[in-house]
Amino acid sequence: ESENTDFGPLVRPAAERLAVADQVAAAKYESGDPVEAPAREREVLAEVSEHAERAGLDPAVATEVFRDRIEANKLVQRCLISRWESGTTAPPRGHPDMDDVRDRTDEINQGLLDTLLGTKSVRHDPGCRAELTRTSIRAASRLDALHARALGRGLHSVCR
């Protein structure tokens, strides 16, 4: 079966964004900063909205999709940090620089926006939900349970 479904380019960077959540969690675990970073969220969403507008994508739609990505990201961070705090799993030893991690997130966001534009017609197709589910199940098989769940959460509003 082909990997190359219409949603592949949308689901892959979503999974990649969640891998970055581990790094964000490690940095916050170390610094004690809260998972929630409202100023950064506003910055991300303003950027998304502006880029969407320029690309001819409904900014409200793009914002909704990215709010889900952010929620998924926070789900992973909260869960990992509580595991590390409770000693369920050993905390990471090192952590990356937060600015580097956010630069990486910006790159992924840009790629995601491009694919949102490229998947406009399939996202409006009545078969969207089924096809999206198929693609995400395949991608989730390479993830642990937490990231698989978060992947689903992050894709809530992809289908119109």
Ligand SMILES: O=C(O)C(=O)C[C@]1(C(=O)O)C=C[C@@H](O)C=C1
């Ligand atoms: O940059 C961060 O601090 C993150 O945790 C990432 C992220 C995001 O997904 O873009 C998620 C939660 C924060 O509230 C802000 C942004």
